[in-house]
Amino acid sequence: MTIDYIAPGSSLGVLGGGQLGRMFAQAAQEAGYQVHVLEPDAHAPAAQVTATHLRAAYDDTDALHALARAAAAVTLEFENVPASALEWLDAHVQLAPHAPAVAVCQDRAAEKALFTRLGVPCAPHAVIACEQDARDPRQASLLPGILKTARMGYDGKGQVGVRTLAELAEAWNALGGVTCVLEQRLVLRLELSVVLARGRDGRIVHYPPQQNLHRGGILFASFAPGAELDEATVCRAIDAAHAIAQGLEYVGVLCVEFFVLGDGSLVANEMAPRPHNSGHHTIDSCDQSQFDLQVRALVGAPLIEPRQHSAAVMLNLLGELWFDAGGRLREPDWQAVLALPGAHLHLYGKREPRPGRKMGHLTFTAQQADEARARALRACAALGLAPF
Incomplete structure (x- = not known):
């Protein structure tokens, strides 16, 4: 071609x-x-x-x-x-990516249908398109569950936990009566993501999966490598992510998020048709960042397998950091953070800090994963963040 x-x-x-x-x-x-x-x-x-x-x-x-x-x-x-x-x-x-691929990623119901068609395991679920669906006794098999709007939800928004059929109907109405996906609540052991790039020639390259930690529905930290990721889980996640990219005939950078359940099984959660928050560490830890790969895929340049040269821990910097205990605006102690070896501070130039707003990220790189983790924990202490 x-x-x-x-x-x-x-x-x-x-x-x-x-x-x-x-x-x-x-x-x-x-x-x-x-x-x-x-x-x-x-x-x-x-x-x-x-x-x-x-x-x-x-x-x-x-x-x-x-x-x-x-x-x-x-x-x-x-x-x-x-x-x-x-x-x-x-x-x-x-x-790139093409409109049909993005359309699938915009809709949780279409996303789940794709996973099912490709044989990629995902949470047991049902599409709730009307009040009759919300009150259908058959949905009881998915409870307790999480009701998610099919479109426009991110960072924990557009989601409601439900335990009974009555709560399901109430939640569906509270979310505006729009099409939703009801997912069975699963016992999670950990979360991970795979960031890859696929070219127009069908070639796919990927980064090693990173282990992710969320707080309040928003990504708090990513660990590359993840201490709890075994080789078998990593291989299954990479294979599933490749299958999804091929199934979409995708071009560009794609992130697929996965859950590892209590029994060790792997299920796909959702995907993003773009670079992803969990892949920001690649700017400092790899010879090609996820944004470099986005450029290459877009312009038709050769996609070369990226090499991770440093272990990394990435911390999200949310708007809360810009306020003291009394709610007064102040600048975080960047000097203390930048005094730590391997610190890479990235601020996004947003003018107004707000709780939950992503203002930047902080990556620590080191030769060994435990070194990067220790430095990230010291940064948490300096910034007043709860340790992980």
């Missing part, structure tokens, strides 16, 4: 101006590309580092035309872009 290669000096486009768009733009610029960002927020992180900012809604017709004229290829930094915008771009410019 002949793949058109877009050489450095060309312009690339990105839909979305958040931190993922910012880090993509920085990787693209290092590789010699100009970047155009389409984003409605004037102060968005990606808009701060790109020369061209199309400030408009993602489905603004004039802005989409301008992006297609300016960019040789376009990617996205978050999945909840209007389908109409993705479909239009897919027809007029080289888009």
Whole structure:
């Protein structure tokens, strides 16, 4: 198959101006590309580092035309872009990932259907599309469970725990009566993710899976390597992630999140059609970051298996850190953090800290995993974060 290669000096486009768009733009610029960002927020992180900012809604017709004229290829930094915008771009410019693949990732019901079709284990579940579904006695077999909106949920949003059929009906109404997925609550031992990249020629490369720790539904830390990840689990997760990328005929960077259950079995949780928070450590711990791979897949450059040269622990920095115990705004003690060996601080340029808002991340690299972990724990103590 002949793949058109877009050489450095060309312009690339990105839909979305958040931190993922910012880090993509920085990787693209290092590789010699100009970047155009389409984003409605004037102060968005990606808009701060790109020369061209199309400030408009993602489905603004004039802005989409301008992006297609300016960019040789376009990617996205978050999945909840209007389908109409993705479909239009897919027809007029080289888009990666393609609109049909993103459509699956936008919808938990479609995602679960894909996993089932490909033979990738996932949690027992049912689609709740109407009140009759919510009150169907057959749903009792999935209780206790978690009711999740099929679309637009992230970082723990759009989810409600339910124990009875009465609670299920109440939760469905509380979530707006939209299509939801009811998942059986499973006994989890740990969480992990696989970040990979697939090119237009079908070649797939991946990073070693990282073990993840969530707090309040938001990723708190990622460990690469993960102390509790055995070789058999790692191989199963990589094989499943590759199968999903092939099944979607995916192009670009894809993250698949998995649960390891109490009995050691592995189930797929969800996927993201873009670089992922859990892969941020690759900027500092690998010879190619996930954003470098995003650029390569987009422009048709060869995908080479990335090499992790350092053990790493990545900590998310949320808006709470910018407030003292009395709720007064203050700057975190970066000097104490940066005095630690192997510290890599990444702040996203967001102007207003808010609880739960991702303001940056902090990665510690070391020769050994226990060294990186110890330094990350010292950073937690300096920042007032609960240890892990």
